[in-house]
Amino acid sequence: MNEAGVKRTVRQSLFIVGGMALFAWALVPLYDVFCEITGMNGKTGGPYVYEPASTTPDTSRLIKVSFLTNTHGGMTWGFWPEKGAVRVHPGQLKEVSFFVHNTSDRPMVGQAIPSLVPVAAAEYFHKTECFCFNQQLLMPGEKVAMPMRFIVDRDLPKNVQSINLSYALFDVTDSAQDLVTGGE
Amino acid sequence: MSEATLDQVTDHHDDHHDHGPAKGLSRWLFTTNHKDIGTLYLWFSFLMLMVGGLLALIIRTELFQPGLQFINPEFFNQMTTNHGLIMVFGAIMPAFVGLANWLLPMQVGAPDMALPRMNNLSFWILPFAFGMMIATLFMEGGGPNFGWTFYAPLSTTYAPDSVTYFIFAVHMMGASSIMGSINIIATILNMRAPGMTLMKMPMFVWTWLITAYLLLAVMPVLAGAVTMMLFDIHFDTSFFNAAGGGDPVLFQHIFWFFGHPEVYIMILPAFGVISHVIPAFARKQLFGYDSMVYAVASIAFLSFIVWAHHMFTVGMPLAGQLFFMYSTMLIAVPTGVKVFNWISTMWRGSMTFETPMLFAIAFVVLFTIGGFSGLMLAITPADYQYHDTYFVVAHFHYVLVPGALFSIYAAVYFWFPKWTGRMYNESLGKLHFWLSFIGVNITFFPQHFSGLAGMPRRIPDYALQFADFNMLSSIGAFIFGFAQVFFLYVLIHGIRAGKKAEARAWDGAHGLEWTLPSPAPYHSFTHPPVVTEEEAHT
Numbered sequence: 003m004n005e006a007g008v009k010r011t012v013r014q015s016l017f018i019v020g021g022m023a024l025f026a027w028a029l030v031p032l033y034d035v036f037c038e039i040t041g042m043n044g045k046t047g048g049p050y051v052y053e054p055a056s057t058t059p060d061t062s063r064l065i066k067v068s069f070l071t072n073t074h075g076g077m078t079w080g081f082w083p084e085k086g087a088v089r090v091h092p093g094q095l096k097e098v099s100f101f102v103h104n105t106s107d108r109p110m111v112g113q114a115i116p117s118l119v120p121v122a123a124a125e126y127f128h129k130t131e132c133f134c135f136n137q138q139l140l141m142p143g144e145k146v147a148m149p150m151r152f153i154v155d156r157d158l159p160k161n162v163q164s165i166n167l168s169y170a171l172f173d174v175t176d177s178a179q180d181l182v183t184g185g186e
Numbered sequence: 187m188s189e190a191t192l193d194q195v196t197d198h199h200d201d202h203h204d205h206g207p208a209k210g211l212s213r214w215l216f217t218t219n220h221k222d223i224g225t226l227y228l229w230f231s232f233l234m235l236m237v238g239g240l241l242a243l244i245i246r247t248e249l250f251q252p253g254l255q256f257i258n259p260e261f262f263n264q265m266t267t268n269h270g271l272i273m274v275f276g277a278i279m280p281a282f283v284g285l286a287n288w289l290l291p292m293q294v295g296a297p298d299m300a301l302p303r304m305n306n307l308s309f310w311i312l313p314f315a316f317g318m319m320i321a322t323l324f325m326e327g328g329g330p331n332f333g334w335t336f337y338a339p340l341s342t343t344y345a346p347d348s349v350t351y352f353i354f355a356v357h358m359m360g361a362s363s364i365m366g367s368i369n370i371i372a373t374i375l376n377m378r379a380p381g382m383t384l385m386k387m388p389m390f391v392w393t394w395l396i397t398a399y400l401l402l403a404v405m406p407v408l409a410g411a412v413t414m415m416l417f418d419i420h421f422d423t424s425f426f427n428a429a430g431g432g433d434p435v436l437f438q439h440i441f442w443f444f445g446h447p448e449v450y451i452m453i454l455p456a457f458g459v460i461s462h463v464i465p466a467f468a469r470k471q472l473f474g475y476d477s478m479v480y481a482v483a484s485i486a487f488l489s490f491i492v493w494a495h496h497m498f499t500v501g502m503p504l505a506g507q508l509f510f511m512y513s514t515m516l517i518a519v520p521t522g523v524k525v526f527n528w529i530s531t532m533w534r535g536s537m538t539f540e541t542p543m544l545f546a547i548a549f550v551v552l553f554t555i556g557g558f559s560g561l562m563l564a565i566t567p568a569d570y571q572y573h574d575t576y577f578v579v580a581h582f583h584y585v586l587v588p589g590a591l592f593s594i595y596a597a598v599y600f601w602f603p604k605w606t607g608r609m610y611n612e613s614l615g616k617l618h619f620w621l622s623f624i625g626v627n628i629t630f631f632p633q634h635f636s637g638l639a640g641m642p643r644r645i646p647d648y649a650l651q652f653a654d655f656n657m658l659s660s661i662g663a664f665i666f667g668f669a670q671v672f673f674l675y676v677l678i679h680g681i682r683a684g685k686k687a688e689a690r691a692w693d694g695a696h697g698l699e700w701t702l703p704s705p706a707p708y709h710s711f712t713h714p715p716v717v718t719e720e721e722a723h724t
Contacts, residue, residue, distance in 0.1 A: 007376035008300045015368040018402045026410025026440065030425060033436050042503060075343065075429065115428050121503065172429030177422050 038125075044118040046167075049135060050128035052095060052153065059094040060156050067154070070168040071100065077173040078106050079140070081114075084147070093156040099147040100133060100169070104140035111178040112138045114169045123162050126155035137174060139181050206708055215310075218302030219708060220287045221605075226309050227284025228598075232674070234276030234316065235591075239667050241269040246629075246663040249656050252648055262646035263331035264323060270334025274452065275359045276316050278586065281594045282455040283308075283366045286394050288605060290370060292699035292706060293388045295379025295715045300372035308365035315358035322348035333644060335445065338426035338437040342418045349419065353412045360405040367398035367405075374398075379698070381717035385479070388697050389472065392479050393458030396486045400447045400454070403490075408444040411437065435500050442493035450489045453553075453585060454482055456593030457524055460546050462697070463596045464528050467543035468535025469694040474527040481520035481527075488517045498569045507566045514564040518557065525554055540692075541615030545596035548588055548623050556584030559634065574644075577637025583630045587666075588623075595622070595673070602677075603691035607705030608684030614676045621669035628662025696721055 037045050067090060069083035080103035090096045104110050114134040118124045129135075133148035140146065154165070175182060207213045207222065217223060245265050248256050257265070287305065291298055299305050322329035325348045332340035341349060374395045378387070387395075414425040414437075424430025426437045457478075465472045472478065494502060494510045502510075528550050537543070559581040563569055572578060595618075603609050632655035637643075641652045648656065687704040698721050702710060 004376045008372045011372040011375050012301070012368055015371055015402055018399075019364055019406050022403050023406035023410060026407040029407075029410075029440055029443070030414075030436065033433070033439060037433075042501075042506075113429050115431075121501075170428065174429050177430065 042121060044116075044121045044124050046116045046118050046124055046127055046129060049132075050130050050153070052128075052130045057093045057153070057156070059091040061091050063092055063158075064089050065092060065154050065158065065162070066164040067096075067152075068164065068166045069098070069100070070166060071171065072168070073171045075172050077112065077171050079104055079110070079112055079171060079173075080145075081112075081169070081171045090154055092154045092158050095130070095151060095153050097149055097151045099149055101145065101147050102138060102140060102171070103145040104142060107142045109139060109141050109182050110173060110175045111181050112140065112171050113174045113178075114138075114171050117168045117170070119166050119168075120162060123158060123165050126158040126162075127165060127167070128153045128155060134169065137178050137181060139178075216306070218298075218306050220291050220299045220302070220305065220710075221706065221708065223299075223305050223309050224284045224287030224289075225605075227280045227287060230309070230312060231277050231279075231281035231284060234272050234280070235670065237320065238269050238272035238277055239670060241265045241272065243663060243667050245269060246660040248646055249648070250660040251657065252650055252653050254647055257646070259646045260328060260331065263333075263644070264329045266644050267330045267333055267336075268320070268323065271319065271330065272316070273586070274334065274448070275356075276312075278452045278590050278594070279363065280312060282394075282397075282452070282590075283363075283370075285390075285455065285459070285594070285597050285601075286366075286370055289601065289699060290373055290391060290394060291377070292604075292702060292710045293391050293697055294374060294377060294382060295698050295711045295717065296373060296377035297709050297712050299369050300377055301369045304365050305369050308362045308369065311358050311362050315355045315362065318351050318358075319355035322346075322351045325351075335441060336412075336415075337441070338415060338418070338434050342415050342426055345419070350416065353416050356412045357409055360409045363401050364405050367401040370394055370398040371402075379711065379714040379717050382722065385476065386717065386722040388458075389461035389475070389478060390455065390458035393454045393461075393482055396482050397451050397454045400451050400486055400489065404444040404447045404451075407440060408448075411440045411444065414440075435497075438497045438500060439494070442496045443490075445496065446493040447486075447489040449582075449585070450485055452590045454486065456549070456553075456590045457482060459593045459597040459600075460528060460549055462695075463542045463546040463600050464531050464550075466600070466692050466694040466696070467540060467546070468532045468537050470531055470535040472527070473530035473533075474523070477523055478527055481523045484520040485517060488513060488520075492517065495564055495566075495569075498566050499573050511564055511566045515561060518561055521557055525550060525557075540599075540612060541610070541619055542596045542600035544616065544619045544623075545592045545599065548619070549592045549596065552584055552588030552592070552626070556581055556586075556589055559584065572637065574642055575637035576633040576641045576643055579643050580630050580633035580637055583633070587630065588626050592622070595619075598677075600692070600695075601699070602680060603687030603704050604699055604702070604706055606681050606684070607687055607703075608680055609687050609691065610676055610680030610684055614672075614679060618669055618673050618676050621672065622666060625662050625664075625666030625669050629659050629666055630662070632656075632658045632662075 036042065038047070066087055068087040069085070071081045071083055073079060073081055080101070082101055084099040084101065088096060088098060102112065116134050118127055129150065129152045131149060131151040133150060138148065207219065208216070214222065214226060244257065245262065248262060287299065327346040327348060329346070329348055330336065330352045332345060374391055417423040418425050418427055424432035426432050426434050428434060461472055461478060492510060492514045494506060495514045498507060559577065563572055563578065563581060599610060599615055636652045636655040639651065641648055689703050690700045691704055698715055698717070699706070701715065701721060
């Protein structure tokens with residue numbers, strides 16, 4: 003039998019295995035990039051740098067932005083928006099508040115995860131400030147109003163007249179013990 | 187691992203001074219012989235078929251009537267999960283690796299597999315992997331209960347503690363498959379007899395070559411997925427945890443990037459087997475050999491770009507849904523070529539209907555039914571209705587049971603005389619076939635209807651209107667289950683009391699393996715055989 007050939011085949015096969023193992027892990031960042039480009043899953047971006055001088059509101063259009071809140075994974079907090087919906091002009095900076103209430107008897111940490119529909123609008127929805135950029139530490143019984151400021155991009159596709167922004171609030175107390183002990 | 191592997195290549199020649207099997211248990215523990223290892227794989231997969239079948243019958247017993255009769259929903263979930271995992275990774279895949287071990291060296295005219303010691307290792311880690319996985323059923327908190335697809339966060343945040351054992355078991359199964367595949371590729375590419383060019387290889391060899399490459403490509407992805415789960419569970423990462431910035435949908439993409447090629451891993455070698463059995467009993471050469479090879483290659487390629495058709499309902503841009511719908515439907519073209527060629531092979535052949543041929547014809551008919559229901563599922567808007575219903579259950583059982591499993595039975599009956607030197611009893615074989623054929627259809631055909639009527643899968647209890655179809659399914663399942671125990675009797679009867687078989691046990695069979703005496707000698711071709719026109723690509 004062809005021993006050199008077997009060695010070469012084994013080497014090539016291991017190369018494929020190694021390459022595919024790397025590919026599997028590369029799928030994680032690739033997926034994020036893919037979601038960011040296509041707006042898939044309605045992921046909204048991080049903090050947006052706002053330049054008031056360069057943006058004038060487009061008063062010819064009025065976009066309805068609705069807010070949904072829900073809690074996940076055994077989260078016991080109360081969580082609700084100040085207003086169910088607001089109407090904004092594209093290019094107009096708007097501030098709204100969301101309320102959270104720690105109804106438990108221990109300090110807890112929450113993390114809000116946004117999701118937006120229609121997904122085609124995700125890349126045109128900019129947040130200059132959002133409670134979802136940070137984890138939130140609340141003492142027992144504490145209730146706070148959390149601000150969120152956003153601008154709907156002037157380039158928002160013409161067929162989009164309303165946007166639904168949903169926040170899912172997760173209990174991350176276990177993995178955020180630093181925040182809990184640091185806060186006491 | 188690579189260094190050890192290369193060492194085995196260079197020094198394995200030295201340990202072949204003896205020319206018969208060792209005595210007793212050590213023969214099986216330390217064997218490097220492809221026939222012994224093939225036998226081990228085949229018996230192991232039969233054992234797993236019995237275990238997985240037992241779990242299936244527990245499921246069907248509970249579903250015999252509406253309401254909760256025998257087991258609680260938590261245990262029911264463990265049954266569905268482990269039934270799927272054991273049948274996919276424990277029964278079907280090792281059975282095909284066992285067939286590959288037995289047949290490939292004989293079909294390409296080689297003395298043994300290219301890497302015999304690694305061959306031993308790749309078999310012997312399997313019993314430990316499955317021992318570990320099945321042991322979780324008896325642990326506190328129970329075994330895997332999140333479905334065989336183990337979607338996060340069911341398999342991470344909400345998983346039983348035993349999930350870590352499951353993860354390591356999957357790692358071991360993956361390592362076994364990768365080693366087996368490297369061995370198969372190395373054998374096929376380097377150990378063919380002179381004159382056997384690639385386009386003269388038997389179809390079973392071709393299908394396994396392509397399957398082995400599929401395994402190399404997707405097993406590392408599966409290993410990556412379960413490793414990420416492990417990190418999420420124990421090391422506070424958030425690959426699939428939305429609260430930490432991860433995404434559960436990412437899990438589904440990674441899983442199905444593995445999972446879709448995986449379903450072809452379970453069916454391509456079956457295509458190979460059928461392409462041997464039908465020509466032998468139609469007494470004609472396989473129709474369209476070249477197109478068969480290209481069809482298998484096309485199916486393998488397409489299997490990498492269709493994965494998201496398993497997840498149309500998770501939310502995807504319209505362009506994505508269209509792409510995955512059309513690419514999925516495209517697979518019907520090469521598959522149709524294969525079915526057409528098998529039928530054309532039978533056309534005007536002098537056909538006889540021995541047990542392997544019966545299984546092969548049932549394969550063509552019933553696999554095609556499974557293929558058609560697959561086409562229905564590929565239609566994105568219709569899939570919203572079918573998704574996660576019993577229609578899906580009926581679909582994949584039609585391609586896996588009368589598809590993959592029937593092809594394995596066809597192979598076992600077809601090559602049984604070559605392996606054992608004896609013929610099985612034809613009447614008993616036919617009885618096994620008819621019991622299986624009737625049982626499988628009674629079990630799975632009604633599931634199409636209950637699925638279309640809206641019965642969800644993976645539930646221990648169901649609405650009253652599904653009662654009749656489910657009772658029918660359960661009756662069929664017990665007939666089918668009994669038939670497989672009967673199969674064991676047919677095998678043992680054949681091994682002990684069968685008539686002596688000739689070298690060419692079937693007058694229409696061609697291929698190098700039939701030039702060897704029956705039973706095949708312990709070492710197949712110590713000198714490379716001459717590949718005649720008649721024995722090339724049957």
